[in-house]
Amino acid sequence: MSNKFSKFIKYISQKNSELLNKANLTEHTFMIIIALIIGTLAGFSAILIRALIELITDISYTGHGSILQNISDSPWYLILFVPALGGLIVGPIIYFFAPEAKGHGVPEVMQAIFLKGGKIRPRVALIKAFASAVSIGTGGSVGREGPIVQIGSSLGSTIGQFFHVPTKRMKTLVGCGAAAGIAAAFNAPIAGALFALEIILMDFAVAQFSPIVIASVMATVVSRAFEGDFAAFKVPRYELVNPQELIFYLVLGVLAGVVSYLFIKVLYSFEDWFDEQTKIPEYLRPVIGGLGVGLIGIFAPEVMGVGYDTINFALNGNIIWYFAFILIFVKIFATAITLGSGGSGGIFAPSLFMGATLGAAFGVVVHQLFPAITATPGAYALVAMGGLVAGTTRAPITAIIIVFELTNDYHIILPLMITTIISTIISSYFTRESIYTLKLVRRGIHLKDGSEVNVMKSIFVRDVYDTQFTAIHPDDKFNTVVRKVVQSHGQEFPVLKDNNEIIGTISVDTIKDFLFENDELQEVLIAADVFEPKYETVSVDDNCQTALEKMRKYNWESIPVTETPDSKSVIGVLHIKDIQDAYHKAIERLDLAESFASSIKKSDDGDELHFMEGYSILQIHVPKSFVGKSIKELNVRARFGVDILSVKTNGKKSSQIKAIPSPDYIFKEGDFLILAGEVKNINKVKILD
Numbered sequence: 001m002s003n004k005f006s007k008f009i010k011y012i013s014q015k016n017s018e019l020l021n022k023a024n025l026t027e028h029t030f031m032i033i034i035a036l037i038i039g040t041l042a043g044f045s046a047i048l049i050r051a052l053i054e055l056i057t058d059i060s061y062t063g064h065g066s067i068l069q070n071i072s073d074s075p076w077y078l079i080l081f082v083p084a085l086g087g088l089i090v091g092p093i094i095y096f097f098a099p100e101a102k103g104h105g106v107p108e109v110m111q112a113i114f115l116k117g118g119k120i121r122p123r124v125a126l127i128k129a130f131a132s133a134v135s136i137g138t139g140g141s142v143g144r145e146g147p148i149v150q151i152g153s154s155l156g157s158t159i160g161q162f163f164h165v166p167t168k169r170m171k172t173l174v175g176c177g178a179a180a181g182i183a184a185a186f187n188a189p190i191a192g193a194l195f196a197l198e199i200i201l202m203d204f205a206v207a208q209f210s211p212i213v214i215a216s217v218m219a220t221v222v223s224r225a226f227e228g229d230f231a232a233f234k235v236p237r238y239e240l241v242n243p244q245e246l247i248f249y250l251v252l253g254v255l256a257g258v259v260s261y262l263f264i265k266v267l268y269s270f271e272d273w274f275d276e277q278t279k280i281p282e283y284l285r286p287v288i289g290g291l292g293v294g295l296i297g298i299f300a301p302e303v304m305g306v307g308y309d310t311i312n313f314a315l316n317g318n319i320i321w322y323f324a325f326i327l328i329f330v331k332i333f334a335t336a337i338t339l340g341s342g343g344s345g346g347i348f349a350p351s352l353f354m355g356a357t358l359g360a361a362f363g364v365v366v367h368q369l370f371p372a373i374t375a376t377p378g379a380y381a382l383v384a385m386g387g388l389v390a391g392t393t394r395a396p397i398t399a400i401i402i403v404f405e406l407t408n409d410y411h412i413i414l415p416l417m418i419t420t421i422i423s424t425i426i427s428s429y430f431t432r433e434s435i436y437t438l439k440l441v442r443r444g445i446h447l448k449d450g451s452e453v454n455v456m457k458s459i460f461v462r463d464v465y466d467t468q469f470t471a472i473h474p475d476d477k478f479n480t481v482v483r484k485v486v487q488s489h490g491q492e493f494p495v496l497k498d499n500n501e502i503i504g505t506i507s508v509d510t511i512k513d514f515l516f517e518n519d520e521l522q523e524v525l526i527a528a529d530v531f532e533p534k535y536e537t538v539s540v541d542d543n544c545q546t547a548l549e550k551m552r553k554y555n556w557e558s559i560p561v562t563e564t565p566d567s568k569s570v571i572g573v574l575h576i577k578d579i580q581d582a583y584h585k586a587i588e589r590l591d592l593a594e595s596f597a598s599s600i601k602k603s604d605d606g607d608e609l610h611f612m613e614g615y616s617i618l619q620i621h622v623p624k625s626f627v628g629k630s631i632k633e634l635n636v637r638a639r640f641g642v643d644i645l646s647v648k649t650n651g652k653k654s655s656q657i658k659a660i661p662s663p664d665y666i667f668k669e670g671d672f673l674i675l676a677g678e679v680k681n682i683n684k685v686k687i688l689d
Contacts, residue, residue: 028210031169031172031173031210031211032210032211032214034159034160034163034165034173034176034211035173035176035210035211035212035214035215035218036214036215036218037159038152038155038156038159038173038176038177038180038215038218039176039180039183039214039215039216039217039218039219039221039222040218040219040222041152041155042148042151042152042155042156042177042180042181042184042215042219043180043184043218043219043220043221043222043223044222045125045129045148045151045152045155045181045184046148046152046181046184046185046219046223047184047222047223047226047227048129049129049132049133049144049147049148049151050144052129052130052133052137053133053136053137053144053305053306054067054137055137056133056134056136056137056138057070057071057136057137057138057305058070059137060078060082060086060137060138060139061073061074061078061079061082061139062074062075062078066309067305067306067308067309068301068302068304068305068309068310069309071139071297071301071304071305072301076298079139079294079297079298079301079304080291080294080295080297080298081291081294082138082139082290082294083138083139083140083289083290083291083293083294083297083304084287084288084290084291084294085138085290086134086135086137086138086139086140086286086290086343087135087138087140087285087286087287087288087289087290087291087341087342087343088284088286088287088290089134090131090134090135090286090342090343090344091282091283091284091285091286091287091342092283093127093130093131094127094131094283094342094344095282095283095342096283097123097127098121098123098124098127098128100120100121100124100128100150101124101127101128101131101132101150101344102342102343102344103339103342103343103344103439104142104146104339104345104346104347104435104436105128105132105146105147105149105150105344105346106146106149106150106199106200106346106436107436107437107439107440108120108124108150109149109150109153109174109178109200110199110200110202110436110437110440111440112153112157112174113171113174113175113200113201117167117170117171118157118160118167118170118171118173118174119157119161119170120153120154120157120158120174121154122154122157122158122161124150124151124154125150125151125154125155125158128147128150128151128154128344129147129151131344132144132146132147132344132345132346134344135286135338135343135344135345136305136306136345137305138290139290139293139294139297139304139305140289140290140293140304140305140338140343140344140345141293141296141303141304141305141307141331141334141335141337141338141350142306142335142338142339142343142344142345142346142347142349142350143306143307143345143346143347143348143349143350143352144185144306144345144346144349145181145182145185145186145346145348145349146345146346146347146348147344147345147346148181148182148184148185148346149177149178149181149182149185149195149200149346150181151177151181152176152177152178152179152180152181152184152219153174153175153177153178153181153200154177155177156173156174156175156176156177156178156180156215157170157173157174157177159173160173160174171201172211172212173211174200175196175197175200175201175212176196176211176212176214176215176216177215178192178195178196178199178200179192179193179195179196179200179212179213179215179216179219180192180215180216180218180219181219182195182196182216182402183216183217183219183220183223184219184220184222184223185348186402186405186406187220187223187224187405188220188401188402188405188406189213189216189217189219189220189405190216190401190405191398191401191402191405192216192219192220193209193212193213193216194395194397194398194401195395195398196212196216197209197212198395198397198398199393199395199398199436233308233311233312233315233406234312234315234316235315235382235406235407236315236316236317236376236378236379236382237409238375238379238382238407238409238411238412239375239379239411240375240411240412240414240415241372241373241374241375242372242373242374244373245373245374245375245415246414246415246418248362248366248370248374248380249380249383249415249418249419250418250419250422251362252358252359252362252380252383252384252387252419253387253418253419253420253421253422253423253426254422254423254426255358255362255384256355256358256384256387256388256390256391256419256422256423256426257387257391257422257423257424257425257426257427257429257430258426258427258430259328259332259354259358259388259391260351260387260388260390260391260392260423260426260427261391261426261427261430261431262332263332263335263336263347263350263351263354263388263392263435264392264427264431264434264435264438265430265431266332266333266336267332267335267336267339267340267347267435268340268438268439268442269336269340270336270337270339270340270341271336271339271340273340274288274289274340274341274342282342283342285341285342286341286342286343287341288341289337289338289339289340289341289342289343290338290341290343292334292337292338292341293334293337293338296330296333296334297334300326300327300330302327303327303330303331303334303335303353304334306349307331307349307350307352307353308349310327310353310356310357311352311353311356311385314356314357314359314360314377314378314381315356315360315378315381315382316378317360317376317377317378319357319360321360321361321364321365321377322361324357324358324360324361324364325357325358325361327353327357328354328357328358328361331350331353331354331357332350332354335347335350347392347435348389351385351388351389351391351392351393352385352388352389354388355381355384355385355386355387355388355389356381356382356384356385357381358381358384358387358388359377359380359381359382359383359384359385359387360377360378360380360381361377362377362380362384363375363376363377363378363379363380363381364377366380379415382403382406382407382412383403383412383415383416383419384419385403386399386400386402386403386416386419386420387399387419387420387422387423388423389402389420390420390421390423390424391423391424391426391427392427392434392435393434393435393436394424394427394428394434394437395434396417396420396421396423396424399420400413400416400417400420403416404416456543456544456545456548456579456583457543457544457545457663459543459544459579459582459583460540460541460542460543460544460632460635460637460663461538461539461540461541461542461543461544461547461561461574462540462541462635462638463582463637463638464544464574464578464579464581464582465540465561465572465573465574465578466572466573466574466575466578467571467572468572469490469494469572469573470484470485470487470488470490470493471493471494471495471496471500471570472484472493472494472495472496472506472527472531473495473496473497473498473527474495474497474503474526474527474528474531475526475527475528476526476527477525477526477527478511478514478525478526478527478529478530480527481506481511481527481530482511485506485508485511490557490558490573490575491507491508491556491557491558492505492506492507492508492556492557492558492559493505493506493507494535494560494570494573495527495528495531496570499569500569500570500571501568501569501570502535502537502560502562502568502569502570503531503533503535504531504532504533504534504535505531505532505534505535505560506527506530506531506532507532507556510530510531510532511530514530534554535560536550536551536553536554536556536559536560537559537560537561537562537568537570538550538559538560538561538562538574539561539562539563539564539565539567540561540562540563540571541564541565541632542565543663544574544579544582544583547559547574547579548576548579551576556576557575557576557577558573558574558575558576559573559574560572560573560574561573561574616676616677616679616682617645617674617675617676618674618675618676618682618686619648619672619673619674619675620672620673620675620685620686621670621671621672621673622647622667622668622669622670622671622672622673623685623688624669624688625688626667626688627667627668627669628666628667629666629667630663630664630665630666630667631644631663631664631665631667632663632664636685640677640681640682640684640685641677641678641681641684642675642676642677642678642681642682642684642685643675643676643677644673644674644675645674645675645676646673646674647665647667647671647672647673647674648671648672648674649668649670649671673685
């Protein structure tokens with residue numbers, strides 16, 4: 001049945017592609033139309049998830065007012081056990097159907113963009129919507145913005161996969177979905193677009209920015225059409241009473257940065273505890289988290305759910321300052337136990353909650369001490385909301401624009417900029433990663449190092465090192481050393497014994513100190529007197545990223561190469577220029593391959609695409625001699641002169657590893673290879689079996 005359904009979907013998508021070709025749409029027009037569709041769907045999704053949260057809350061608790069009032073009016077046993085029941089529902093659904101829906105969602109979207117070409121499974125949108133609505137509606141201390149972002153991104157990815165768009169365009173469509181989600185959640189179209197660029201895509205130089213803006217605007221239009229031109233919060237009128245007040249906003253930025261770091265630290269500490277210390281099955285852990293939140297909620301129901309009611313209290317000065325201060329830490333604990341145990345929901349609303357309560361408490365104190373030069377506590381609560389968002393997400397521009405769009409008051413910009421920037425700096429001082437990227441780093445994915453790291457890891461030393469190099473013998477006289485250095489183009493030179501065993505290095509900077517010695521001393525000196533005994537080497541099986549890291553350690557421009565990691569016998573030298581050249585060639589190949597990706601992905605075994613004289617991209621069955629061996633072991637590039645652009649597992653068109661397959665991937669029978677290179681070299685691989 002599933003096979004027939006897959007064939008049906010493939011048939012529909014192919015017919016759809018033919019229809020688009022007949023319509024003679026330009027690529028830009030096509031992207032705009034798709035952006036409108038994504039924005040519309042994301043807008044409706046935001047409306048539905050809000051309605052679903054309210055419905056589940058009404059079913060779960062006995063009150064008949066706001067969410068907070070419903071929970072507060074319920075008997076203690078409901079407050080204690082309903083979140084646990086929610087965890088019992090959410091845990092198995094996420095574990096068995098869509099593990100990507102676990103947690104706050106945004107890191108999964110970022111991982112899909114940077115490592116999976118923007119591909120997100122279609123089921124994620126549905127599972128995330130239901131799981132998050134249950135988590136929040138039963139009292140979990142999480143937000144709805146993160147889920148809306150993941151749902152929107154999943155919709156964008158699903159539509160992109162349906163139309164077989166290339167990887168670059170797929171990423172743009174995922175960004176459209178994320179932007180639309182934030183725009184619909186906050187009624188803030190500009191902030192939505194900036195959120196997609198600053199956090200999701202991590203790139204303000206996106207080639208196609210207009211689709212992201214259009215999707216964001218469209219989601220806002222849909223949201224306003226059904227729910228009115230609402231404000232997410234009841235924001236008080238802002239006023240900067242005195243320029244001296246900016247000093248207090250600077251202090252507030254410092255406090256916001258500290259609280260941001262504390263939130264990140266506690267959240268992942270709880271996640272570690274649940275992963276490493278508990279013996280409970282993963283799909284039952286949310287029950288424990290629900291019990292913890294319920295226990296907290298008996299004494300502080302304000303921290304349950306999205307917390308918007310409490311945020312409004314803080315903004316309008318309807319909360320006691322010391323209680324607001326206590327709620328900061330209670331909210332951190334409640335959110336950490338909800339997400340750490342495996343619940344589903346976002347961290348955006350909790351960050352706003354902590355910011356509002358921090359600002360309210362701080363504002364009361366400074367206003368009582370300096371009433372003549374300070375605004376009301378609500379102003380500080382509003383600004384601190386931006387500070388917490390900036391400190392946790394490391395997206396100060398998005399934080400500034402969200403708060404600005406909430407107020408539509410230009411006067412708030414200056415204190416808001418001061419607080420958000422200082423918060424970002426302070427939080428970054430304690431930890432390099434944001435609350436989103438840290439989750440990926442813990443999985444071994446370093447997005448902040450840039451996409452070039454993944455490319456560098458795919459280039460091996462054996463493919464780029466130089467076997468012709470200048471070596472210095474320990475017995476070489478100083479004048480001989482100088483002559484070799486002058487006649488060579490390098491900066492660092494290995495000092496080798498007769499058997500080519502390395503004992504150290506000599507650099508241009510090393511010999512400079514001796515150039516002005518008298519002639520007699522220069523005749524006496526030998527290389528053994530001036531070389532540095534410190535050295536690093538790389539083996540031919542290392543990748544260029546490893547080589548670069550070792551070269552940076554000593555600020556070198558080249559590094560000796562050995563046959564094996566344990567060997568000291570130098571067989572060549574790797575220059576940084578050679579790495580750069582290989583990197584640029586790899587990027588050019590990837591860009592070229594992406595231009596033809598949609599055509600190749602729809603092709604069958606043996607279909608060939610010629611993109612320049614003598615070169616082609618071809619999909620073939622994996623040769624039998626490759627089965628059971630890794631890409632690294634086969635050394636395909638060096639042996640055959642071709643590049644493996646992607647690997648499709650088990651012959652399934654929808655199951656693709658990534659544009660740059662892992663060197664450790666072991667080929668299996670039934671795999672497909674997409675090769676690029678000269679036709680004559682590709683033919684060598686084709687005739688292996």
